[in-house]
Amino acid sequence: MTAARGGFRAGRLVLFAGLLGVLFLGPLMWMVTTSFKSTNEVSQAELSVIPSDPSLEGYRRILDAPQAPVGRWFVNSMLAATLQSALVLVTATMAAYALARLDFAGKKLLTGLVLATLFVPPISLLVPNFVIVSNLGWLDSRLAVIVPGAAGAFGVFFLRQFFKSLPVELEEAALIDGCGRWRIFLKVILPLSRPALATLALLTFLTNWNDFLWPLYVLFSPDNLTLQPGLSTLQSAYSTDYATIMAGGVIASVPVLFFFAISQRFVIEGVSRSGLKG
Amino acid sequence: MAETLRLAPTRVRRGLPGARGRRAGAGRANTVGLGTALVFLLPYLVLFGAFIVAPIAYGLWISLHEWDFLLPGKPFVGFDNYVELFTSGSVSSGPFWAAMRATAIFVVLSVPLLVSVPLALAVALKRRFPGRNLLRAVVFAPYVLGVAVVGLLWRYLLDPNVGVVNYYLGKLGIDPVPFTTDTPWAWLALVVPTLWWTAGYNMVIFLAGLQDIPRELYEAATIDGASPWQRFRNVTLPGLRPVMVFVVTITILASANVFGQPYLITQGQPGRETRSAIMQIGEVGLRQFNMGRASAMSMVLTLALMGISLVTLSFLRERKARR
Numbered sequence: 001m002t003a004a005r006g007g008f009r010a011g012r013l014v015l016f017a018g019l020l021g022v023l024f025l026g027p028l029m030w031m032v033t034t035s036f037k038s039t040n041e042v043s044q045a046e047l048s049v050i051p052s053d054p055s056l057e058g059y060r061r062i063l064d065a066p067q068a069p070v071g072r073w074f075v076n077s078m079l080a081a082t083l084q085s086a087l088v089l090v091t092a093t094m095a096a097y098a099l100a101r102l103d104f105a106g107k108k109l110l111t112g113l114v115l116a117t118l119f120v121p122p123i124s125l126l127v128p129n130f131v132i133v134s135n136l137g138w139l140d141s142r143l144a145v146i147v148p149g150a151a152g153a154f155g156v157f158f159l160r161q162f163f164k165s166l167p168v169e170l171e172e173a174a175l176i177d178g179c180g181r182w183r184i185f186l187k188v189i190l191p192l193s194r195p196a197l198a199t200l201a202l203l204t205f206l207t208n209w210n211d212f213l214w215p216l217y218v219l220f221s222p223d224n225l226t227l228q229p230g231l232s233t234l235q236s237a238y239s240t241d242y243a244t245i246m247a248g249g250v251i252a253s254v255p256v257l258f259f260f261a262i263s264q265r266f267v268i269e270g271v272s273r274s275g276l277k278g
Numbered sequence: 279m280a281e282t283l284r285l286a287p288t289r290v291r292r293g294l295p296g297a298r299g300r301r302a303g304a305g306r307a308n309t310v311g312l313g314t315a316l317v318f319l320l321p322y323l324v325l326f327g328a329f330i331v332a333p334i335a336y337g338l339w340i341s342l343h344e345w346d347f348l349l350p351g352k353p354f355v356g357f358d359n360y361v362e363l364f365t366s367g368s369v370s371s372g373p374f375w376a377a378m379r380a381t382a383i384f385v386v387l388s389v390p391l392l393v394s395v396p397l398a399l400a401v402a403l404k405r406r407f408p409g410r411n412l413l414r415a416v417v418f419a420p421y422v423l424g425v426a427v428v429g430l431l432w433r434y435l436l437d438p439n440v441g442v443v444n445y446y447l448g449k450l451g452i453d454p455v456p457f458t459t460d461t462p463w464a465w466l467a468l469v470v471p472t473l474w475w476t477a478g479y480n481m482v483i484f485l486a487g488l489q490d491i492p493r494e495l496y497e498a499a500t501i502d503g504a505s506p507w508q509r510f511r512n513v514t515l516p517g518l519r520p521v522m523v524f525v526v527t528i529t530i531l532a533s534a535n536v537f538g539q540p541y542l543i544t545q546g547q548p549g550r551e552t553r554s555a556i557m558q559i560g561e562v563g564l565r566q567f568n569m570g571r572a573s574a575m576s577m578v579l580t581l582a583l584m585g586i587s588l589v590t591l592s593f594l595r596e597r598k599a600r601r
Contacts, residue, residue, distance in 0.1 A: 008405060008407050013407055016402065017409065017413055020399075020413055020416060020417060021416060023474070024416050024417050024419065024420060024474065024478075025416060025419070027420075027431055027432070027435060027474065028419070028420070028431075030431075030434075030435060030442055031427075031431050031434075034434065042440060043440050047440075047442060047445045087325075090321065091321040091322040091325060092322060094318045094319070094321060094322065095318060095319050095321070095322035095323070097318060098315050098318035098319050099319075101308050102308055102309075102310045102314065102315050102318065103308050103309040103310065104309075104310055104311065104312050104314075104315035105312055106312075107315075110319070114326065117326075117330050117331075117334075119584060119587055120330070120334060120580070120584075121531070121535070121579070121580045121583040121584065122535070123535060123555075123556060123559065123576050123579055123580060123583075124333075124334065124337055124576050124577065124579075124580040125329070125330070125333045125334070125337065126559065126560070126563070126564070126576065127337060127340060127559070127563045127564070127569050127572050127573050127576060128332070128333035128334075128336035128337040128340060128573070129329055129333045130563070130564055130569075131336065131340070131347070131569065132328065132329070132332065132333060132336065134347075147325065147329070148325075148328075148329040150325055151322075151325035151326050151328065151329035151330050152330070153326070153330070156322060168308070171308065181310065181314055185318075206422070209424060210424045210425060212424070212425045212426060212537065212538045212541075213537050213538070213556065213560065216560075217560060217564040227424065227426065228424050228425060228426040228538075229426070230426075231424075231426035231427060231430060232426050232429065232430075232538075232541070232542055234430060235429075235430060235433065235542060240437065240439070240440060242434045242437070242440065245430050245434065246430075246431070246434065248430070249427045249430050249431055252424075252426075252427055253423055253427050256422050256423065256424075257419065257422065257423075259422075260415070260418075260419060260422045261415075264411075264414075264415040264418070265411070267418075267422070268414060268415070268418055268482050271418075271479060271482045271483070272482045272483055272485060272486035273486070274483075
């Protein structure tokens with residue numbers, strides 16, 4: 001009973017783990033090994049996971065192509081995702097603190113308004129935001145993929161829930177000690193909120209990193225693209241030259257997978273909190 | 279999203295002189311003037327106003343015009359863009375409803391798998407065994423890749439001519455399957471990569487939900503002689519109800535907003551059969567710059583999506599009330 005209770009029998013466990021490994025890592029392995037094949041080998045009738053004649057052709061071609069600066073796209077994505085996370089942290093913590101803790105006229109109405117927009121599908125904002133961003137002169141610029149996306153109400157909602165869970169007595173004690181509102185916010189509330197802030201930063205980063213639709217339409221120049229729209233251009237540029245396409249995919253994925261490998265517990269914990277535990 | 283309905287528990291202030299026992303954060307200590315509050319709120323409200331509130335109104339306004347982004351004149355046309363959408367045979371209605379239909383098919387085919395497979399994985403990976411964290415990470419890993427890598431990769435794996443899947447099917451004596459170019463296969467080419475990509479995300483949310491089910495319930499059920507299946511039916515599923523409604527809602531919405539997969543893997547093929555609603559709106563509004571038409575389409579899709587959220591959320595409320 002002890003072996004079966006809450007656990008697996010060893011044989012089944014190996015089978016189960018192997019199956020998951022093949023299903024979830026298999027496709028990735030094909031991407032990696034294909035990127036080291038020659039163009040010739042990719043289109044051969046006989047395929048094998050292991051390249052018969054390993055070659056860096058694909059990498060050379062992708063790194064030499066001026067219209068596909070994968071490294072630049074990576075940097076653009078990093079910058080956009082990092083700066084957007086920073087912007088969300090600053091604006092959402094302040095707003096969430098006011099909505100969670102301060103008492104002022106019109107608070108209920110404002111809270112209701114902000115939270116109601118959580119239910120507004122982003123697609124309804126696509127066309128008008130394109131026009132707004134174009135009027136601001138931000139088309140094809142970094143600002144277009146940083147600022148508008150930081151306006152979503154999720155961060156405020158998420159942090160408001162968290163701030164509400166902190167004991168009010170802390171602030172009251174600080175007030176009695178003569179602290180001002182800002183000092184309380186910066187010295188009492190924020191230090192206590194580090195885990196929540198880290199989670200929000202991570203979720204914002206992931207969302208921005210994965211965003212495809214918006215950057216695909218607001219960025220045009222090869223040098224300005226972020227990773228997702230950039231990589232999508234490889235398909236038309238290299239059609240069935242899969243060694244080159246997979247090399248681009250590998251360059252784009254290795255840093256992310258590395259980051260995920262070293263921080264997976266934190267990432268998984270963070271995502272699980274995006275659900276109900278917020 | 280379900281969270282918005284669950285109000286934070288009312289907390290009574292106590293202990294301090296002058297406390298009037300009102301709800302948390304509402305006491306005198308935290309009463310501030312509008313000025314102080316505004317300083318805290320202003321940076322966010324600028325963003326919120328410019329990129330959430332303004333575009334909601336602006337989108338409606340645009341949808342009432344013949345709004346070609348590239349032309350100076352944008353004549354007011356009232357509800358013409360909407361009427362056109364609901365007039366069969368008009369320029370915009372055919373492709374739009376075809377795209378809505380494709381989206382609906384994708385939702386119906388993908389959501390059951392995107393919910394049940396992650397649930398099964400969560401139940402399996404909740405057990406204690408060496409290496410379970412590693413396995414969770416393995417299942418979650420594809421999610422961090424982003425839709426473009428997922429699209430390019432599966433486009434290769436499923437390539438009808440040089441793809442890996444057809445190569446192995448060939449070894450089994452099966453003729454090449456036109457995964458990316460013909461239905462019904464193209465649906466498979468959209469659903470399977472989506473499952474591979476996002477199963478880990480839903481699994482992680484289910485795992486968090488499973489942790490909240492009291493252990494004692496399982497122990498009691500085991501003592502009563504319940505089989506594993508009975509424990510799943512009578513303990514796990516009822517305990518997961520709120521999480522389940524949340525996952526089903528976000529999954530339906532995510533599938534209804536599908537864009538990257540058909541854009542990259544099937545490119546809407548065959549013909550326009552797998553072109554999703556978002557693809558159509560992006561094409562009409564931001565490639566052909568017929569923004570009036572595209573905005574009207576967005577509004578129709580938005581209403582459909584909000585209808586879905588309302589239905590699932592009312593389902594949640596009803597269940598809560600019954601308890």
